[in-house]
Amino acid sequence: MTWLSIRLSMPAARVDAVSDLLLAAGALSIALRDAGDAPVLEPAPGETPLWPHAELDALFPLDADLGNVRAQLVGELGSELGSAALDVRFVEDADWSQTWRDHAVRYCFGDRLWVVPRDADPPHDATAVLRLDPGMAFGTGGHATTALCLDWLASHEIEGCSVVDYGAGSGILGIAALLLGAANVVAVDHDEQARLATHANATYNGIGTDRLRVIAPDELATTAHDLVLANILAVPLMTLAPRLTELVKPGGVLVMSGMLVRQLDDVLACYPEFDFAPARTRDDWIMVEGTRAGG
Numbered sequence: 028m029t030w031l032s033i034r035l036s037m038p039a040a041r042v043d044a045v046s047d048l049l050l051a052a053g054a055l056s057i058a059l060r061d062a063g064d065a066p067v068l069e070p071a072p073g074e075t076p077l078w079p080h081a082e083l084d085a086l087f088p089l090d091a092d093l094g095n096v097r098a099q100l101v102g103e104l105g106s107e108l109g110s111a112a113l114d115v116r117f118v119e120d121a122d123w124s125q126t127w128r129d130h131a132v133r134y135c136f137g138d139r140l141w142v143v144p145r146d147a148d149p150p151h152d153a154t155a156v157l158r159l160d161p162g163m164a165f166g167t168g169g170h171a172t173t174a175l176c177l178d179w180l181a182s183h184e185i186e187g188c189s190v191v192d193y194g195a196g197s198g199i200l201g202i203a204a205l206l207l208g209a210a211n212v213v214a215v216d217h218d219e220q221a222r223l224a225t226h227a228n229a230t231y232n233g234i235g236t237d238r239l240r241v242i243a244p245d246e247l248a249t250t251a252h253d254l255v256l257a258n259i260l261a262v263p264l265m266t267l268a269p270r271l272t273e274l275v276k277p278g279g280v281l282v283m284s285g286m287l288v289r290q291l292d293d294v295l296a297c298y299p300e301f302d303f304a305p306a307r308t309r310d311d312w313i314m315v316e317g318t319r320a321g322g
Contacts, residue, residue: 030055031087033096034114037104039081046083048103052096054085086118134168137181140203142168145231155181155206158231159199160224168199172284175307175314176200176258179282185209189252191274193267194259194285195241198225201256205234209254214241251276261286261294268297275301277321284314291315 033054037045046057059081087096093115134142139154149156159168168177180200186208192201195214202225205212214225225241255274257264264271264283275281281301286294288306291313295303301317308314 030118031089031091031093032116032118033085033087033093034082034116035100036082041104042081042083045100045103046085048099049083049085049096052099053091054087056086058084058086134174134177136168136174136177136203140177140181140207142177142199142203155203157199157203157206159197159228160231171309171312172258172314173199175284175309175312176256176282177203179307179314179316180204180207180256185254188254191215191247191252191255193255193257193271193274194263195225196221196258198228198239198241200258201225201239202228202232202234204254204256205238206232210238212239213247213252214239215244215247216241217244247274249273251279253279255279255281257281258284261290264294265297272298272300272319275319277319279319281317281319282314283317284312286313287311288313 033049035045042059049057087093133147133149135153136142140157141149141153141155142157142159143149145158145160147158157168168174177200180203185204188204188209190201190204190209190212192198192204192212192214195201195216198214198221201212201214214222216222216225222241222243225239229235229239229241252274253276255271257267257271259267264286271281271283281298283294288308288311291306295301295315295317298317300320302320303315303317306313306315
C-alpha cells in the first residue's frame with residue numbers, strides 16, 4: 028500500500044502541538060528526528076526525545092485533504108511555516124513483522140534456547156523454543172543487548188524464580204525466562220504497542236496470564252523478586268536505580284543491558300547495594316549482572 032508522507036522542520040518546542048494537529052487532521056503516525064547536528068540524547072522513561080530543532084514526518088492516507096492540512100499548519104506555525112510548499116512524497120508500506128520473518132535467522136543461546144520466527148520450524152533437538160513476532164516492539168534476539176541478556180538467561184539456573192522484565196518491548200526476555208523455568212514474570216513497558224506485542228508473543232508460546240503479567244510502570248507493585256531484567260538505555264537505568272533496586276530482593280540478581288561500554292561506570296555508581304560481576308560486551312554494548320547485598 029502507498030501512503031503520503033508530509034515532512035517539515037520546526038523548533039522542538041512546537042512538536043507536541045503540531046503532532047496533535049496532524050493526528051487530528053488524519054495522520055496515521057508521527058515520526059521525529061533531529062533536524063540539525065545536535066546529538067540524540069536519551070530521554071527519561073515515557074518522554075519523547077527532543078532536539079533544539081526537530082524534523083517531523085507524518086504519514087497520511089492517499090486521499091488526505093492536503094489543502095486543509097496546510098491551512099491548519101499555517102494557523103499553528105504561521106511565519107515559521109512560511110509560503111513554501113509542503114514536502115510531500117509517496118512512501119510504500121513496510122510490514123515490519125513480515126520483513127523480520129523474511130530476513131530473520133534462527134538464534135541459539137546457551138546451547139538450549141532457540142528464538143525463531145513464529146511460523147518457522149525449530150531444530151528437532153531444541154530444548155526450549157521461543158516463537159516470536161515482534162510487531163512494532165523492540166526485541167528480536169538479533170540486537171547485541173538482547174542477545175547478551177538471552178545468553179545470560181540460557182546459561183543460568185532460573186528454575187522457580189520470580190522475574191521482572193522492565194522495558195519488556197516484544198516480551199522476548201520475560202517469555203524466554205518462563206520457557207527456561209521461571210515461575211512467573213511481570214513484564215513492564217510504558218508503550219501500549221509493546222504490551223500488545225508481549226501478550227501476542229506469550230500466546231504464540233502457550234504462556235498464560237497465570238504466569239505472565241503485562242503492565243505499565245505505574246501498575247507495578249513494590250514487591251521484591253529473585254531476578255530483575257532491564258534491557259533499556261543508560262540514562263533510564265540511572266534514573267530508575269532506586270526503583271529497580273527495590274524490586275530485587277536481598278541476594279537477588281539484577282541484569283542490566285542497553286548501555287555502551289563507556290557508560291558502565293556512571294550506571295554502576297547508581298547501584299551501591301549491588302556486587303557486580305565482570306561485564307560482558309558485544310559490539311560496543313555491555314551487559315552486567317549484580318547481586319543485591321543482604322541475602
